[in-house]
Amino acid sequence: MVPRPRPHYAASMHYWIHFLLVHALLLPTLAVASVLQVAAERIDSTSVEATQVNLRVDWPEAAGRGELVLNAQTLRFGDTGLAFQALRWRCELVHLDGGWRCEGSIDAAGMRQGRLLLSSAADGTRGELSNGAARLVVDTRPTQPGLTLVQITQLPVDWLQPLLATVWPEATLNEGKIDARFEIPLDADSIRAVGSLDAQKVSLDTADGRIAAAGLSYQGALRVDFGTAVEVALDGQLLGAELLAGSTYIELPQSPIDIAFNAKGETTDVWTISGVRWRDGQVLHAQGEATLDVSKSARLDRLHLTVESAQLADFSTRYVQSALASAGLPAASAAGSASLAFDIDIGDAGKTAVNLML
Numbered sequence: 001m002v003p004r005p006r007p008h009y010a011a012s013m014h015y016w017i018h019f020l021l022v023h024a025l026l027l028p029t030l031a032v033a034s035v036l037q038v039a040a041e042r043i044d045s046t047s048v049e050a051t052q053v054n055l056r057v058d059w060p061e062a063a064g065r066g067e068l069v070l071n072a073q074t075l076r077f078g079d080t081g082l083a084f085q086a087l088r089w090r091c092e093l094v095h096l097d098g099g100w101r102c103e104g105s106i107d108a109a110g111m112r113q114g115r116l117l118l119s120s121a122a123d124g125t126r127g128e129l130s131n132g133a134a135r136l137v138v139d140t141r142p143t144q145p146g147l148t149l150v151q152i153t154q155l156p157v158d159w160l161q162p163l164l165a166t167v168w169p170e171a172t173l174n175e176g177k178i179d180a181r182f183e184i185p186l187d188a189d190s191i192r193a194v195g196s197l198d199a200q201k202v203s204l205d206t207a208d209g210r211i212a213a214a215g216l217s218y219q220g221a222l223r224v225d226f227g228t229a230v231e232v233a234l235d236g237q238l239l240g241a242e243l244l245a246g247s248t249y250i251e252l253p254q255s256p257i258d259i260a261f262n263a264k265g266e267t268t269d270v271w272t273i274s275g276v277r278w279r280d281g282q283v284l285h286a287q288g289e290a291t292l293d294v295s296k297s298a299r300l301d302r303l304h305l306t307v308e309s310a311q312l313a314d315f316s317t318r319y320v321q322s323a324l325a326s327a328g329l330p331a332a333s334a335a336g337s338a339s340l341a342f343d344i345d346i347g348d349a350g351k352t353a354v355n356l357m358l
Contacts, residue, residue, distance in 0.1 A: 034059045049076045057093060068093045068102055082162050085109040089116055098122050150193070152180040157202050167230070167265065168294050171211070176202030180222070191226040197236070216241035230265040247326040250319055255281070269294055270301070282310040283318060301346050308339040
């Protein structure tokens with residue numbers, strides 16, 4: 001299904017963290033060694049759900065810092081699909097002027113042990129999760145007020161599998177890493193993340209093997225809107241990839257290919273893709289729009305496309321050679337230049353109508 005996250009994730013998380021730690025930071029005001037323990041069967045907010053939560057803070061007598069241990073059986077972030085099982089965070093809690101800071105080890109089922117740092121002050125909260133070379137920073141205290149800054153460094157793409165499963169459950173992310181930087185307004189009625197993405201050597205495939213990608217690299221802009229409909233917009237460059245769609249295999253060059261599109265999830269399964277642009281030098285210039293049904297192994301229900309090529313020989317080798325071979329034309333070739341436009345419309349009964357203009 002297409003996720004419909006609710007607004008103010010960062011604000012909600014900040015509320016719960018602040019609520020718990022304000023009570024913990026009262027401990028050093030006592031004259032004796034103190035222990036604070038809070039247990040909850042369930043915590044349910046607009047953006048976070050947690051079960052079997054146990055928080056314990058030990059603050060030795062006359063000490064300048066204490067130890068915090070947080071356990072949760074499950075922790076789920078709204079409708080994003082992101083969730084942790086058997087979560088445990090142990091950190092050193094320090095009372096700072098006007099706030100607090102806690103840093104220590106964190107682990108969960110299926111995740112290698114990492115480090116989590118949370119700090120809070122009057123002007124907001126900063127969180128930093130690291131695991132090996134991977135690093136995720138969420139900061140509600142950027143230079144421009146009212147924005148949350150998210151920075152991602154060398155994040156393995158399989159960490160994003162739960163998020164992908166909410167919109168394309170048949171697909172699996174296998175390899176690759178991403179760097180990214182996003183700004184998210186805190187006062188909007190919906191979540192809108194705008195920033196840049198650097199995806200490196202990403203691979204994925206579907207359960208039926210009909211769609212796959214390997215070595216896919218992308219650099220450019222990314223916008224994600226979570227409102228009444230989910231929107232994803234890309235505008236950047238592909239820097240090499242191997243692509244498989246049915247019987248069509250395409251090996252893209254390492255030289256940059258300009259790409260752009262805007263995908264909108266109108267329903268839980270159907271996406272409208274507009275503003276498609278693909279410019280591969282003189283080999284291929286394509287633009288158009290499409291409707292995609294992800295409930296049917298990413299089937300195209302409608303496609304309108306205009307295509308131009310000033311180098312048909314390279315176009316044939318790069319984009320259609322495998323399809324021609326599957327059609328029994330392995331020796332087919334082309335030369336010169338060409339332009340065409342076509343519409344494909346697949347009806348409810350599975351009938352396909354094709355209009356071609358040369």
